[in-house]
Amino acid sequence: MIEAMKIRFLIPALFLLFAAADLPAQTKVWTLDECIGRALGYNLQVRQAGLSVEISQVNQEQAMASRFPALDASVRQNFSWTDKQNLAGNYEFTGSNGSSVSLNSGVTLFNGFRKQNSIRQTSLDYQRAVLDAESMRQDIALQVLDNYLQVLYAGELVTNSGNQLTSTGRQLQLAGERLNLRIISMADYLQVKAQESAEKLTLANAEKQLLLSRINLMQLLEIPVHDTFAIAVPDLSGTGLQLITDDAGVIYEKALEIRPEVKSATLKKRIAGYETAIAKGAMLPTLSLNAGVSTSYSSVAEGLKFASQLDHNFSPVAGLTLSVPIFQQKQLKSQVSLAMINARSAEISEQSTLNQLRKNIETARAAVVAAGKEFQASEEQYRAMTASYEVATERFNQGVISPVDYLFEKTNLINAESKLLQSRYNLIFSYKELEYYQGKPLTL
Numbered sequence: 001m002i003e004a005m006k007i008r009f010l011i012p013a014l015f016l017l018f019a020a021a022d023l024p025a026q027t028k029v030w031t032l033d034e035c036i037g038r039a040l041g042y043n044l045q046v047r048q049a050g051l052s053v054e055i056s057q058v059n060q061e062q063a064m065a066s067r068f069p070a071l072d073a074s075v076r077q078n079f080s081w082t083d084k085q086n087l088a089g090n091y092e093f094t095g096s097n098g099s100s101v102s103l104n105s106g107v108t109l110f111n112g113f114r115k116q117n118s119i120r121q122t123s124l125d126y127q128r129a130v131l132d133a134e135s136m137r138q139d140i141a142l143q144v145l146d147n148y149l150q151v152l153y154a155g156e157l158v159t160n161s162g163n164q165l166t167s168t169g170r171q172l173q174l175a176g177e178r179l180n181l182r183i184i185s186m187a188d189y190l191q192v193k194a195q196e197s198a199e200k201l202t203l204a205n206a207e208k209q210l211l212l213s214r215i216n217l218m219q220l221l222e223i224p225v226h227d228t229f230a231i232a233v234p235d236l237s238g239t240g241l242q243l244i245t246d247d248a249g250v251i252y253e254k255a256l257e258i259r260p261e262v263k264s265a266t267l268k269k270r271i272a273g274y275e276t277a278i279a280k281g282a283m284l285p286t287l288s289l290n291a292g293v294s295t296s297y298s299s300v301a302e303g304l305k306f307a308s309q310l311d312h313n314f315s316p317v318a319g320l321t322l323s324v325p326i327f328q329q330k331q332l333k334s335q336v337s338l339a340m341i342n343a344r345s346a347e348i349s350e351q352s353t354l355n356q357l358r359k360n361i362e363t364a365r366a367a368v369v370a371a372g373k374e375f376q377a378s379e380e381q382y383r384a385m386t387a388s389y390e391v392a393t394e395r396f397n398q399g400v401i402s403p404v405d406y407l408f409e410k411t412n413l414i415n416a417e418s419k420l421l422q423s424r425y426n427l428i429f430s431y432k433e434l435e436y437y438q439g440k441p442l443t444l
Helices: 002-022 032-042 044-065 114-180 186-220 248-258 260-281 306-312 331-397 403-437
Strands: 070-085 091-110 286-298 315-323
Touching: 032 044, 032 114, 044 114, 114 186, 114 260, 114 403, 186 403, 248 331, 248 403, 260 331, 286 306, 331 403
Parallel strands: none
Antiparallel strands: 070 091, 091 286, 286 315
């Protein structure tokens, strides 16, 4: 009875399992936010930067713990054997054992403020590591946006090339009918045929570009390359010129307050300053306090029990140690000189970071202006070429113009459409790159 009930419930379960296996797999469509989140979670450079943050945190905690006294405990057990002469004048090999226990502690009272400066230095180094990791995250996000737009651009290029090829195919069919009616010559027909072949090559190149763009994006996201990878296509048809009121100098001043690489460069300069202070502190005396307690037991001491010996041998000790560097083979002076050189190098590195940021912003703003003009010109050219092509199509269908003249207008339209598409995506990325330096989120 029980076995029959098991079989009765098992059959529907197996049916549902096989039915689910026959359902088509749902292809995940990746949005820009999901792509950025995936890259930040799996990109090896970002993960490596995260580990650097953890290392800096451990160093900071260790430096702060160095303020407290160190405490060591030790236990020792000894066994010894000697060849002694007894009262009868004979030599006898006898052994003995002993035990000792000690507890020692020490703390540095003064070491030229090296400990305090080291704590401040490691704290700044931890903040620097966090900023460097954030800078890496933002750079990877910008790379994802660039690759995402490349996939969108390549996808539209494939669509437009396919539409053009379909249109040319219809014109080739019409040209074939006219050739049979002896309205056009074989040369005119072959012109349309050659145009179709050229557009097939254009479509193949566009598909190749789309494939490579998809691969680049998947590799950036650390996703194994597969054919089902797809991204969400936002509506970018309304993208146009935007008014930019701030000049490069204003944007640069804003970026100085928010960009993590700028803050990181400033911290590196401060860290180098503490390195110089630590090196100079090594030339000052060091004062430390040491304290300890010990006791011992020996089997040689006859008549005294173990506990009694531990009590009588109890020995506390305390003392101060003053260490003064006198001659260190110029090592301390060399360390100070190197630290001061590194400090000047950090100042130059900070200025280099500021200069590079200013140059990047100037270039990005100039790219926006140039991309805007290019997009505006491409849009006007596309409208003009579209109107000219529509007239040419009507005249070609009426047999007024030759296929050569018609294909000339069609080629101009294809080129204008390609330039418009490219200029639109250049404009979008230029705007986003400029917003990136202003700390705005990367969205489409």
